[in-house]
Each structure stands twice: as C-alpha cells, then as structure tokens.
Amino acid sequence: MVKTAKNEVLEPFHETRHDHAHCIGEALASADQLCLDAGVRLTPLRRRVLEMVWQSHEPVGAYDLLDRLRHERRRAAPPTVYRALDFLLEQGLIHRIESLNAYVGCGEPHDRHGGQFLICRDCGSVAELNDGDIADTVVSKARRQGFHVQRQTIEILGLCPNCGKKAGAIHAG
Amino acid sequence: MVKTAKNEVLEPFHETRHDHAHCIGEALASADQLCLDAGVRLTPLRRRVLEMVWQSHEPVGAYDLLDRLRHERRRAAPPTVYRALDFLLEQGLIHRIESLNAYVGCGEPHDRHGGQFLICRDCGSVAELNDGDIADTVVSKARRQGFHVQRQTIEILGLCPNCGKKAGAIHAG
C-alpha cells in the first residue's frame, strides 16, 4: 500500500488517492452504532480487530491479524482472533473472501448481503460490487432448477482499473 | 449416498435415481479424449483420482481422497493427491469449491468456464449452474467499475429441490 505524508492512500478502486483514515473512521463509527442498535458488545478487542481489518482495502489473513495483535496484546492466540472475526462476520461488519482465506471490511454493513467481490490479481485489493441485478439473476436462475437460494458467494478475479491500465500500457509499449 | 442394488444412486439434482456409474464412465471417457487432444498425460494416478472425485456428486476433500487412495497405494502422501488435483484443475476436469475446500468433477469439461455452483446445505450435493446470463451480467457490471474479469467463482448455498421439498413438508406438518 502506498501512503503519502498525510496518510492518504492510493487505492485502485477509488481511482485516486483517498484519505484512508476516513474509511477507517467511518467504518468504526458505523460499527459502534450498529452494535448499539443490535444490543451486542463491540468490545475493545473486537473493535481493534475490526480496525486492523480496515487498515487497507486488501483482504487480510487471520494469522496476519494475530501477528499484529500480538504487538499490543501478548496473550493473543488463534482463538482470540477467530472469535473476534466470527463476531464481526455475524454482525455483517466484515466479509470473508473464501478464495483467499482472508477478511475485508464491509463497506455497507447496514444492509445484510452476501458478498460480491472484485479481486485484483495484480495488487490484491478488493472492492465490493453488491449489484442487485446479479443477485436477482442468480436467484431466478437457481429457482428454475428448483433450488432455494440462501446465501451467495461471488468472487471475481481480474484486473482493477489501475492495474488494467498498467497492463494495457505494457502491451502498448 | 443412497445406493440401490444396481449401483443406481439417489442424487437430488437429478431429481430421480440415476445410474451413477454412467456419470463416472462418461467423465473418464471425456477426460481421456480431452487429454489426448491437449497432448497431456492422464496417468493412472491422475485418472484414479478423477474417478474418486466422481464417486459422488458431493464435493470431496483432498484428505478424503488421500485416505481412499492409501487403500490401494500405500505410499500416497498429501503431495500425491494435490498434484493430481492441480493437474485436473488445470485441464478443467474438476472444480474446486472454495467455500468448502473441496473438489467436484466438472460436468462440461469441454468448454472452459469459471464455476457456478448450487450447494445444498442439507444433503451436501452440488450441481453446476453454468448460466451464461449470470456470467455476462457479472462481466458487464464489473466493466462499469473499470474492472477486467478473468475468472468468476460463484457459490450458491441453499436447498436443493429434494431437500427443499422435505423442509416444506416439515413446515406444513
């Protein structure tokens, strides 16, 4: 991840630099409110893990989180992280990327949704698509097979706008 | 898996009993031809692993395959299975179900496609959807975000026709 002096971050799916601290702040504030409404406890540990997941728009592995967590909480062990992740998943605050065994913050935790992810093969960043047409098409086509959809996992691998341009430039050059 | 005297198998997505030996036979014949055309070697080991994957329409884990393989090949180890699986994946003869860490035979190995899977939460069986409309919608929606799609992984969890009926009956009863 490329950082500037002001903690701005180059994020492919944001097309331009953006103040990533703002993403983190929003996500945490949103999480505070959501948990308050739901009557569940976003404890310091859980909140810290959520913050760590949000450190970038790239999916992060559970053991990466564990390593970072140990810097500030020596007693952390795998269950420490996995329990926090399970909680965050249940509350819809993060998503799990199945094809990467990794986790990303959810940009729209207010409406529950299965995941639709665009994953850049080059830079590793991930953006949520959350397109209703796709979800509806899936449900409708599945129903034709007599199948009742409960959850959709859609993970699209390819090149994000920035990396696509780079690849194009290489081709052109 | 429920088997009858004639090796017929009850498969939800096939709605009725079907002669599963026929599925296996077709898959293997198809694989032989495909590998011949591609100029790659479907060795006895690889062919046997493919056959084992096709033993049912349920996804099977690598270590399950390993256990079975050891009955007839004592020296089998994890790499034995994983290398065979990698080969079969490359040739498009099987798919990996990311959300289950498991593998299923590909019903249409002739045309390369990302996976679209209907996974029954109840009985564990899997069917391929391979719907062009879904794939096209995904590509088109992704493109609007400036994203270039290379591979799609779509895994739909829910109830297959048979298990859906059962669940309905319970509700009704």
Place this chain on the structure above:
DNA sequence: GCAGCTAATGATATAACGTAACACTATGGC
C-alpha cells in the same frame, strides 16, 4: 539398447488455516 532429458511420483518436513475444550475474568441484574 541406452544415454540423456523431462515429466511424474515418492518421501519427508513444515507452513498456513482453523477449532475444541476448559479455565478464568468482566459485566450487568438482582
């Protein structure tokens, strides 16, 4: 046939990911 090359497999070890089970601590209601 066999020398020499490459693909495939054997064999060992270890990495990466995830969970079970039980003990202890914190929080909130009475």
Place this chain on the structure above:
DNA sequence: GCCATAGTGTTACGTTATATCATTAGCTGC
C-alpha cells in the same frame, strides 16, 4: 455482594496445503 452469562485466556490439536529434494517412468535421438 451474588449470581448468571458473555467474553477472553490458554493449551492442545485437527485440517488443509506447500516446499524441497530424491527417485522413477517415459520419451527422443542415436
């Protein structure tokens, strides 16, 4: 303060996957 429950600590283990080097099989040209 007492209790019940939720949350975290702690240890151990299970599952999934890969790295590495040694050996064997199959193919090519002679």
